[in-house]
Amino acid sequence: MVWTKLHAEIHRTIRSRHLFECKKRLLVAVSGGQDSLCLIKLLLDLQSKWGWELGIAHCDHCWRADSQANALHVKNLAANWGVSFYLETANQPVNSEATAREWRYQALSAIAQIHNYEYIVTGHTASDRAETLLYNLMRGTGADGLQALTWQRPLTENILLVRPLLEITRKQTEQFCQEFQLPIWEDSTNQDLKYARNRIRQELIPYLQANFNPQAELAIAQTAELLQADVEYLERTAQQLKEEAMEWEVGEEFLSSSSPASLLLRLNRQVLQKAPLALQRRVMRQILQEILADAPNFEHIEKLTALITAPNRSQTDPFPGGAIAQVQGNWILFRNGERRNN
Numbered sequence: 210m211v212w213t214k215l216h217a218e219i220h221r222t223i224r225s226r227h228l229f230e231c232k233k234r235l236l237v238a239v240s241g242g243q244d245s246l247c248l249i250k251l252l253l254d255l256q257s258k259w260g261w262e263l264g265i266a267h268c269d270h271c272w273r274a275d276s277q278a279n280a281l282h283v284k285n286l287a288a289n290w291g292v293s294f295y296l297e298t299a300n301q302p303v304n305s306e307a308t309a310r311e312w313r314y315q316a317l318s319a320i321a322q323i324h325n326y327e328y329i330v331t332g333h334t335a336s337d338r339a340e341t342l343l344y345n346l347m348r349g350t351g352a353d354g355l356q357a358l359t360w361q362r363p364l365t366e367n368i369l370l371v372r373p374l375l376e377i378t379r380k381q382t383e384q385f386c387q388e389f390q391l392p393i394w395e396d397s398t399n400q401d402l403k404y405a406r407n408r409i410r411q412e413l414i415p416y417l418q419a420n421f422n423p424q425a426e427l428a429i430a431q432t433a434e435l436l437q438a439d440v441e442y443l444e445r446t447a448q449q450l451k452e453e454a455m456e457w458e459v460g461e462e463f464l465s466s467s468s469p470a471s472l473l474l475r476l477n478r479q480v481l482q483k484a485p486l487a488l489q490r491r492v493m494r495q496i497l498q499e500i501l502a503d504a505p506n507f508e509h510i511e512k513l514t515a516l517i518t519a520p521n522r523s524q525t526d527p528f529p530g531g532a533i534a535q536v537q538g539n540w541i542l543f544r545n546g547e548r549r550n551n
């Protein structure tokens with residue numbers, strides 16, 4: 210086997226970041242594109258050092274005329290490598306990138322669950338990370354959206370999603386595939402400039418590289434890496450602050466006679482007033498994530514955060530689903546919006 214610099218780099222990354230343990234079962238998500246082919250080849254070559262058992266999963270979204278042929282191509286590669294192959298095919302064509310991603314992770318988790326894989330491994334690269342950061346930046350997001358693609362993320366209680374190529378650029382995976390003559394299946398939709406993601410990849414990043422910084426892609430990906438540690442720290446600290454400030458299902462003695470019946474929880478304003486704005490906002494977001502069905506938006510969080518220092522009796526408009534937050538002395542009370550008959 211030919212051992213390249215990329216093999217050494219990935220081996221080191223897996224060890225230093227504790228991405229996988231020895232002798233585990235790894236399900237590798239292979240689309241057939243250059244990134245996931247590079248990934249599976251590297252993992253196959255490292256397999257004997259780590260004692261892993263590898264499997265290959267492919268998801269057929271049925272949204273391209275050649276998707277069945279693509280699936281067959283990956284199946285044949287798996288057979289040549291002597292690796293177990295699992296295919297999931299969408300019942301109906303999946304028609305947006307977001308729904309495709311959601312369906313794919315569900316399909317991959319189901320395969321991993323049934324066949325006892327503890328890890329699902331994807332070929333996301335530093336280039337994907339830079340693109341995701343730019344995409345989220347333009348849509349408007351806090352640091353959380355900019356941390357863009359984490360190294361590890363639990364998909365279910367016992368399945369971990371791992372992305373070992375986050376420090377490797379797409380240029381490197383392309384060179385690697387050429388060097389080992391890996392048969393890349395070209396995804397025709399990658400060329401379609403109607404997708405924002407493709408315009409970022411093919412127009413925006415080359416523009417930034419040509420006019421601002423030749424290393425822009427890597428620099429942006431590294432920013433995502435730095436932000437990831439910041440976000441992790443802030444989220445953990447906010448969690449502790451929330452636990453200090455919050456009480457669930459408060460007793461009736463805290464309700465005035467005209468109060469709604471169902472008090473969801475209350476927050477101690479004195480505890481929150483001492484905290485910096487960054488943590489106040491995060492506490493409010495975490496609470497809204499718990500009580501709302503959909504992700505809270507910027508305005509929801511800002512209105513709620515303003516109650517920390519607002520005059521007594523101030524309140525928010527109802528959030529989607531009907532919950533309302535209201536100041537009562539030292540407390541912010543969350544109610545579910547229906548009024549009590551008493």
Ligand SMILES: Nc1ncnc2c1ncn2[C@@H]1O[C@H](COP(=O)(O)OP(=O)(O)OP(=O)(O)O)[C@@H](O)[C@H]1O
Nearest residue numbers: 238239240241242243244245266267268331332333
């Ligand atoms: N149809 C699929 N089946 C299995 N895994 C997939 C599929 N599509 C994407 N993935 C996984 O998700 C990763 C990132 O997805 P993305 O949509 O960015 O892939 P891509 O551009 O097709 O990447 P690649 O160059 O690996 O094909 C891929 O590297 C692969 O591990």
